[in-house]
Amino acid sequence: MGQVFIKNAAFVVSMDAENTVFTGGSVLVEGDKIKAVGKVDPKLVKPGAEVINARGKYVLPGLVNTHVHTSQQLGRGLGDDVNLLTWLHERIWPYESNLTKSDSYVSTLLTGLELIRSGVTSFAEPGGQYVPAMAKAVKELGLRGKLAKSSMDEGEGLPAKWQKTTKQELDEQEEDFKKYNNTANGRVKVWFGLRTIFNNSDKLIQKSKALADKYKTGLHMHVAEVKDEIEYTKARYGVGTVTHLNDLGVLGPNLLAVHTVWLTNAEVDMFAQHDVKVSHNPAAAMRVLGFAKVPRMLKKGICVTIGTDGAPSSNHMDMIDEMWLTSLIHKGWRLDPTVMKAQEILTMATKNGARALLDEGLYGSLTPGMKADLILINPKSASMLPLHDPIANLVTAMHASNVESTMCDGKWLMKNRKILTVNEADILLEAQERADAIRRRAGIELPARFPVQ
Ligand SMILES: [Zn+2]
Structure with a gap:
């Protein structure tokens, strides 16, 4: 050797x-x-x-990036300076639903270049539409990736091609798992993915957790992300997202909960009790979500990690920038520069990341x-x-x-x-061409920022 x-x-x-x-x-x-x-x-x-x-x-x-949308990389810049509903309905859904399998492959390659250049060796993708395309790219890049499909079985205004039944979503994920889990010398692992509670029925949530348990893999979900989400779950279920997930019995050590901004203190305790893993994405938080109770979570022994989110949400898929932001954001809102010390942040970006990705003892x-x-x-x-x-x-x-x-x-x-693993110049060229083509196909028009000559 x-x-x-x-x-x-x-x-x-x-x-x-x-x-x-x-x-x-x-x-x-x-x-x-x-x-x-x-x-x-x-x-x-x-x-x-x-x-x-x-x-x-x-x-x-x-470094370990526990939340990065590789399928959104070609959409960087499509979500700047707009409100959340415009971001979702007029930019991101049209963009993502117009992505082809080969676009997803190139998008993942482009993400991989940014990850490698910023010192990341392992990441979790919360869910694009094409796990096979992502798996191919990860294999070539040489990285470790936990790949999931973004599953949705309900919700208003979803693009036609995304309107699927609970069974279709579960079957597709199980098939991806059987074909791609543990490939590329074990570097590619397939997880189950839930988009958000707005688009996931209780049945899909519970069955996804049951399958993740059955296959001894992870479950990746955006949880208590925006204020509107809590208003929605309170109106529909009478409680916040985390309490509802607890009532459904899906909190557990293989749940990677992302953003987790709108939690009560009792809900933070539920995470601690069930060893739920948290992915904190400070740039996305500062833009639109709000401030997660990260210092409290760490004090309670919760495994908190760092992620970048997707390029249309936070633009920099760079864990080094996110470490810096993690150190600043909590000092700022708590008016306490002694919280979130450097060593703690390095732990979040390495050891905790490995633990959250169910790889404790393997790397980190x-x-x-x-x-x-x-x-x-x-x-x-x-x-x-x-x-x-x-x-x-x-x-x-x-x-x-x-x-x-x-x-x-x-x-x-x-x-x-x-x-050394892929041809960077070719990927950069193809990424720009494909990004332009997807934007045109999706009919996304950006307002002019400057007078066009
Ligand atoms: Zn996300």
Whole structure:
């Protein structure tokens, strides 16, 4: 098995149980696993190993993005400066329902480039329409992805091609699971997906949870996302979304609840009691959703993670930006700069992410025996130096451009800023062409921002 020996790093930020940082440390990768970390015995390094001198650099576990809509990437810029209903009915539904299978494939490739360039090695996609196309792209990119179909069996105003029965939605997901789960050396996993309570019947919600349990996989759902949602569930069920999900018996450790902004304190306790995982998406929250009770959730022991949401919602599919925003947003609304410390945010973006994606112990920290999912950070830039507090700088000063190399499953996806698994230039070209074609096909017209000559 081939080896990669990353030696003499300024900081190996292991994110192990004690959050050990090895200064002047090394990481030895053998095959798809980490063999040794810290002071590595040179006798373990075989002749022919690839040796990387990481002097002055950091080694970190690959970041985990727990909520990114790969199928919306070609719609970046379609949702700026409009209210939620315009966003949904006039921009996103027409866009997404006009996406073809091959558009979804290219959209996922484009997302993957942005993820790799910002140090992400593992992500969860909440649901596009074409799991096979997404699985193909993830396999080629070399990333780890939890893929789901966006399932909807009710709700007003849905595009005609999305009007499906509960059974159709469940059958399609089960078929995707059987065909694609655990493919690409285990990097592709198929989850069950629920769009939102506006579009999901109780029957679909309960049966999706039952199938996720049966297949020992995850369930990904937007939960208590906007204020209107709580008004809707209160009018329909007499309680908020989370209490209703609790009444349905679907809260559990394999539920990844996204946004989770509009929760009462009692509902936060329900999450803690059932070990529900949370994906916090600060940019989307700041734009339209509101402020989730993340400091309270962490205090209660809830596994809170970070996600970027989709490109038409938050534009940057960049976990490094989201870490920074996570550190700011809660200090701001609580008027307390001591909450959400850098180490806590790094934990959310690595170890907690792995746990939420049901991969605890597989990656998320640099410890021997774990998968070799890691990134090299070069801090030598005007925006990241000096390093008085090397851990804080990772959250408060780093940019995606500081990520020099990204490895997943023991394979370099990017080395010295060059993408190695797919043809980046071709993808960029095709992405723009397809995005224009989808917009025209969907009849989406954006108001002029400037006088056209
Ligand atoms: Zn979302």
